[in-house]
Amino acid sequence: MSTTIGMLLFLLVAFLVVRSKPADSKSDLIMRRLWFYPIMLLFVVVALIMGHERFQHWHQMHEQITGGQMQIAEGVVTDYDYECARKEKGTRDDFYVDGVHFVYGSTDLTVPVGYRKNAMVGGYIRGNGQYVRISYITLDNGKNVILRIEAPILE
Secondary structure, rough: OOOHHHHHHHHHHHHHHHHOOOOOOOHHHHHHHHHHHHHHHHHHHHHHHHHHHHHHHHHHHHHHHHHOEEEEEEEEOOOOHHHHHHHHOOEEEEEOOEEEEEEEEEEOOOOOOOOOOHHHOOOOOOOOOEEEEEEEEOOOOEEEEEEEEOOOOOO
């Protein structure tokens, strides 16, 4: 998402630079446009490629859910990586439930869908020994995407 915003801001700035001051001559205007349009086209192509990749993830998730391939891992959280959570400043959680490995984070761009709220910002997974029930699917890239977490509320 932040990449898309960055690309849109760049395009806006480039557009404003091209339009900002009147061209001194017709050749000056042509030169500005020769630089602007290829750069704009490049960013549009990159945005389309990124959008297509995101759509593929959503489509794959939809197919697995409707095809009954959603799985459930139920048990206690083990091997919660406290060091990873502290080192990454709470942007990433890494743990196992019932032998299934889960890694997610607010900055993880490899899986643009699924649950990503970390313990440091009020997420459900708090650490080792917590009993949870997780509904998930596995994408083609091997990542387990959390669709639902059921956990007792901790006070």
